[in-house]
Amino acid sequence: MGKISVRFFARYAELAGCTWSHVNLDTPTTVADVIARVREVFPGTEAMPPQPLTALNLRQVKLDATVTEGDEVALLPPLSGG
Amino acid sequence: MMHLTRHPLDVAELLAQVHGPERGGTSVFLGTVRDDGDVTGIDYSAYEPMAFEEIERILSEAHGRWPGSRVMLQHRLGVVPVGEASIVIAAAAAHRDDAFAACRYVIEEVKKRLPIWKKEMHADGTATWVDPSGKPVAEGIRDR
Numbered sequence: 001m002g003k004i005s006v007r008f009f010a011r012y013a014e015l016a017g018c019t020w021s022h023v024n025l026d027t028p029t030t031v032a033d034v035i036a037r038v039r040e041v042f043p044g045t046e047a048m049p050p051q052p053l054t055a056l057n058l059r060q061v062k063l064d065a066t067v068t069e070g071d072e073v074a075l076l077p078p079l080s081g082g
Numbered sequence: 083m084m085h086l087t088r089h090p091l092d093v094a095e096l097l098a099q100v101h102g103p104e105r106g107g108t109s110v111f112l113g114t115v116r117d118d119g120d121v122t123g124i125d126y127s128a129y130e131p132m133a134f135e136e137i138e139r140i141l142s143e144a145h146g147r148w149p150g151s152r153v154m155l156q157h158r159l160g161v162v163p164v165g166e167a168s169i170v171i172a173a174a175a176a177h178r179d180d181a182f183a184a185c186r187y188v189i190e191e192v193k194k195r196l197p198i199w200k201k202e203m204h205a206d207g208t209a210t211w212v213d214p215s216g217k218p219v220a221e222g223i224r225d226r
Contacts, residue, residue, distance in 0.1 A: 011211045034090035054124055055197065058132040074129055074197070078214045081128070081157060081198030082113050082169050082189065 002027030002069030004034055008045075010053070010077045015044040025067075031056060032063040034073045048075065084129055091167045100152040102172035107178035109185040113169040113181070120205040123163040124212075131195035140191045144173070148184045150175045151175040151195050152202040155188060157198060 002023045008016040016038075023037045031054050039046050053076040056065050060076075067073060100108060115124050115212065137155060144153045145167035154174040159190065162168045193214070200212040 007129070009197065010127055010201070055129070055132055058135050060195070074132065076129065076197050077199055077211070079193070079195070079197060080200045080212050080214050081126075081133075081196035082193050 001025065002029075004029075004067055004069070005072040006034065006038055007072060007074040009074065012045065012048060012075050012077050015047050016042040017044060027069045028066050030063065031061060031065045031067055031073060034067055035063070035075070038075070045075075052076065053078070060082075084135055085124050086128060086157055086159055088158070089156055091170045092157050093167075093170050093172070096154050096156060096170055096172040099154045100172045102152065102174065104150070104176060105152060105174040105181075106176055107181040108172060108174040109178070109181040110173075111169075111171040111185050111189050112167050113189070114120060114167050115164050117164045118202075121202050122205055123161050123203045124168065125161045125201040125203060125209065126157070126159045127199050127201070128157075128159055130159075133146060134159050136197065137192075140178060140188055140195065143191070144184045144188050147187065148175055148180040151180055151184045153184050153188055155192070157192075157196070159198075161203065 003022050003024055005022050007020050013019045023041060025037055054061060055074040055076060057072055141153050150180050155171040157169045171188050173181045175181040201209050202212055203209050
């Protein structure tokens with residue numbers, strides 16, 4: 001099992017009830033699998049869209065991106081900077 | 083200069099950063115908080131390390147696309163009252179076409195790529211997350 005950091009922002013942090021946590025999964029895994037686990041551990045995040053915007057180690061990635069132990073997955077609500 | 087700040091933005095300071103004798107045209111974009119009815123301000127939050135890196139990437143792309151240009155930006159975080167600036171971009175180039183183009187490129191990429199979120203603060207004390215189309219997020223999110 002590998003430990004993966006998960007970060008929540010803005011509305012998703014309110015849904016999760018925290019801004020930072022971690023999940024344990026067999027690694028390597030994918031962003032999609034991390035999100036599936038997140039939905040189990042933090043029931044409020046079921047209200048996130050089916051395919052939320054995600055970043056892996058500070059870069060936006062697709063859901064099939066490979067995640068390994070120690071990585072940081074961030075779940076990003078629709079961006080509204082500027 | 084830091085790209086993200088919790089202090090009021092200083093346009094003159096940003097202009098000084100891009101100014102140079104070989105650059106004859108400078109374009110500035112200023113985004114300010116708008117009152118859409120009962121809005122008193124916007125609380126900006128960010129995934130700061132990613133936002134910083136993304137800004138660096140966007141500026142680097144602009145410098146690559148318009149060689150000889152110099153572009154800088156600052157985005158404000160925390161509560162920004164109506165009428166105050168949330169973002170300033172200054173783009174200087176040898177000629178105005180490149181300055182306008184680089185400035186436009188940077189603000190459009192900022193809108194698409196920066197992990198920053200807006201929460202509108204209302205006069206009645208409530209607050210709502212804003213989605214990119216500018217509409218408040220639906221039910222259950224309006225809170226005190």
